[in-house]
Amino acid sequence: MIVPLLMLAAPAIMSLAAYLLRRWVWAQSLIAALTSATLGLLALQIPLDQIAVFAGRDVQFQSAWVVLGRSFTFAETDRPSLAFIYLASTFFFAGAGAAKPPRAFLPVGLITLSLLAATIFAQPFLFAALFLEMIAASAAFILSDDEHPATRGALRLLVFVTLAVPFILLAGWQLEGLATSPEDTSLLVRATILLNIGLLILLAVVPFHSWIPNVADDSAPYASAFVFTVVQTAVMFFMLKFFTQFDWLRANTAEFAALRLAGAAMVGVGGAFAFAQRKFGRLMGYAVMVDLGTALLAVSIVEADGLPTALSIVALRGIGLAVWGMGLGWIRSRSTHRNSDDFDHVSGLGWQMPFAAAAVIVGGLSLAAIPLTAGFTGRWALFRLLARNDLTLAFVLLIASVSVTLAYARGIAALLRPPAAEESDAPREGQATIVFVIAGIGAIILLGMFPQMLLPAVARAAEAFVK
Amino acid sequence: MGVVITAGVIVIFFDWRMLVLAAGTQAVLAGLLYSQLLPPQIAGVKMIVGLLIAVQMYVTGRQIDTASPRRADDTRRRFTTGLPFRIVVAAMVLLLSWQASASPDSSLPEVSPTVSLAVFGLVAMGLLGLGLTEEPLKGGILLITALTGFELYYAAVEPALAVMALLAAMSFAISLAACYLAVVRSQPDRSGAG
Numbered sequence: 001m002i003v004p005l006l007m008l009a010a011p012a013i014m015s016l017a018a019y020l021l022r023r024w025v026w027a028q029s030l031i032a033a034l035t036s037a038t039l040g041l042l043a044l045q046i047p048l049d050q051i052a053v054f055a056g057r058d059v060q061f062q063s064a065w066v067v068l069g070r071s072f073t074f075a076e077t078d079r080p081s082l083a084f085i086y087l088a089s090t091f092f093f094a095g096a097g098a099a100k101p102p103r104a105f106l107p108v109g110l111i112t113l114s115l116l117a118a119t120i121f122a123q124p125f126l127f128a129a130l131f132l133e134m135i136a137a138s139a140a141f142i143l144s145d146d147e148h149p150a151t152r153g154a155l156r157l158l159v160f161v162t163l164a165v166p167f168i169l170l171a172g173w174q175l176e177g178l179a180t181s182p183e184d185t186s187l188l189v190r191a192t193i194l195l196n197i198g199l200l201i202l203l204a205v206v207p208f209h210s211w212i213p214n215v216a217d218d219s220a221p222y223a224s225a226f227v228f229t230v231v232q233t234a235v236m237f238f239m240l241k242f243f244t245q246f247d248w249l250r251a252n253t254a255e256f257a258a259l260r261l262a263g264a265a266m267v268g269v270g271g272a273f274a275f276a277q278r279k280f281g282r283l284m285g286y287a288v289m290v291d292l293g294t295a296l297l298a299v300s301i302v303e304a305d306g307l308p309t310a311l312s313i314v315a316l317r318g319i320g321l322a323v324w325g326m327g328l329g330w331i332r333s334r335s336t337h338r339n340s341d342d343f344d345h346v347s348g349l350g351w352q353m354p355f356a357a358a359a360v361i362v363g364g365l366s367l368a369a370i371p372l373t374a375g376f377t378g379r380w381a382l383f384r385l386l387a388r389n390d391l392t393l394a395f396v397l398l399i400a401s402v403s404v405t406l407a408y409a410r411g412i413a414a415l416l417r418p419p420a421a422e423e424s425d426a427p428r429e430g431q432a433t434i435v436f437v438i439a440g441i442g443a444i445i446l447l448g449m450f451p452q453m454l455l456p457a458v459a460r461a462a463e464a465f466v467k
Numbered sequence: 468m469g470v471v472i473t474a475g476v477i478v479i480f481f482d483w484r485m486l487v488l489a490a491g492t493q494a495v496l497a498g499l500l501y502s503q504l505l506p507p508q509i510a511g512v513k514m515i516v517g518l519l520i521a522v523q524m525y526v527t528g529r530q531i532d533t534a535s536p537r538r539a540d541d542t543r544r545r546f547t548t549g550l551p552f553r554i555v556v557a558a559m560v561l562l563l564s565w566q567a568s569a570s571p572d573s574s575l576p577e578v579s580p581t582v583s584l585a586v587f588g589l590v591a592m593g594l595l596g597l598g599l600t601e602e603p604l605k606g607g608i609l610l611i612t613a614l615t616g617f618e619l620y621y622a623a624v625e626p627a628l629a630v631m632a633l634l635a636a637m638s639f640a641i642s643l644a645a646c647y648l649a650v651v652r653s654q655p656d657r658s659g660a661g
Contacts, residue, residue: 068629130633137640144651151603151648158644162610166617173624
């Protein structure tokens with residue numbers, strides 16, 4: 001059995017099943033969640049290049065699949081990143097039935113899983129950029145639909161990722177040249193420059209960030225949360241793989257200085273713009289920018305525990321975003337201007353939809369990294385690292401975090417204003433939504449209070465990247 | 468030169484028929500350029516992929532046209548505010564591309580001057596057009612234009628079959644996403660968002 005083929009084909013086949021069951025969102029949700037959970041367990045446990053007994057027969061699980069002279073290879077070090085992507089997706093897929101996602105969310109989400117696995121398996125791994133491009137294209141199908149007809153965010157995501165791909169591929173070409181002429185350092189310089197430009201665009205570093213607030217504003221919140229969590233994490237893993245595979249890149253201190261500058265720019269711009277927002281969607285977009293920037297800052301700290309900190313920021317971002325997205329979908333549906341999340345248009349809805357409002361508040365506060373929420377763990381670890389390395393940056397990060405929190409405070413105040421006399425006839429959150437919201441809020445608070453539950457897994461993942 | 472002119476037409480005009488016609492012509496001309504760099508069978512496949520994308524765009528354009536016929540005032544606004552500007556900048560980009568491909572300092576050594584002009588012209592026109600539009604159908608055609616320019620160069624330096632197949636799949640994915648976004652955008656606004 002070829003393991004990469006199994007992991008690429010299974011979600012694609014199940015997406016067809018999910019599409020056929022599109023009238024029954026809970027059945028879709030069950031299929032998608034079971035598929036990704038099973039693949040997550042396989043990613044952690046499946047023996048590679050060994051013979052094992054499967055269904056009463058001896059089966060060899062091959063780790064490589066060769067196609068047209070290139071290969072998809074499942075390496076031991078890929079296990080944590082694959083498992084993270086599958087398990088984060090399970091979280092999103094399981095809650096989809098309760099979250100008012102776009103109709104195509106689950107089938108497209110499963111296709112995205114196939115493509116995400118391809119980004120990890122692709123060899124040479126630079127070609128993963130092509131699969132990231134296909135992910136951006138498939139994201140268009142969940143970021144815009146009849147209910148969310150604005151296409152600006154999805155189109156910008158597509159444009160930016162497409163523009164990044166040539167730089168990554170040309171960097172790969174330069175590196176191939178370096179293999180045949182190792183004495184030619186100009187190839188190395190060109191490869192580094194091209195790689196950096198490509199990664200800057202893919203990581204949505206300022207000024208290539210404009211798709212983030214637009215997607216957050218225009219698209220279904222749950223779909224935006226999925227893209228910000230799973231897709232941007234895949235991009236982060238893609239970047240980390242460069243540092244793992246290329247010693248010359250890891251040894252280049254200017255590279256880490258550039259990462260720090262990029263992270264600081266994202267934190268600074270995200271924090272500055274967040275404060276001025278009066279819509280929950282755009283505010284979430286800028287809060288995500290700050291969070292992406294903090295992960296880059298953490299990666300840039302090489303001499304300490306920067307990488308585990310970055311991975312814990314990345315891992316914990318998704319929980320807050322998923323809960324936030326679930327709540328905001330319901331809040332928008334009951335807004336005075338349908339599908340608007342302007343603070344004035346959702347005024348008083350906290351009393352009409354207390355569970356959805358609680359999800360927006362707790363999910364948002366986790367994204368703003370308030371103490372006792374999941375998002376605080378990684379942010380606090382980064383503050384401690386920065387306090388030793390760069391106090392100015394720690395101060396900038398603190399101001400950005402406060403800016404996001406104050407903007408959320410305005411939103412929370414709007415949600416909790418005295419309710420209007422007339423109520424919308426839109427349905428309130430159902431019992432299933434209430435169950436999922438309570439579970440999500442519980443997870444955010446539990447991980448905020450006991451982060452040590454997650455830290456061993458994060459440390460193992462960091463070791464895989466260091467290897 | 469012809470392939471760059473088709474890119475210029477895509478930058479200048481908004482009418483979907485003109486865009487699709489230019490995209491189809493561009494696919495044929497790019498296919499001829501590919502035949503200088505790749506085996507004829509693969510160049511033929513690239514041309515067919517480009518033509519299929521043009522067909523996809525045509526079907527989408529027709530669907531949008533039927534769903535929401537263009538209003539006359541849209542045309543007037545575009546022609547009075549944007550057309551002269553777009554013609555001037557497209558002509559400037561064409562000249563710059565020609566200059567870059569003719570200059571020994573900036574021309575691409577791996578490809579002939581003709582292909583070099585096409586590479587510079589398509590990438591520059593694609594980027595220019597993307598800066599001037601937020602319409603998904605036109606944006607998709609411009610993305611594919613820029614990508615075609617890159618592929619013409621990349622085919623010369625990395626002619627691996629797997630990469631060619633992946634790049635073709637990528638172009639299809641972009642086209643499909645752009646068509647979907649164009650159709651969604653043309654629907655009457657059901658969200659009622661203020």
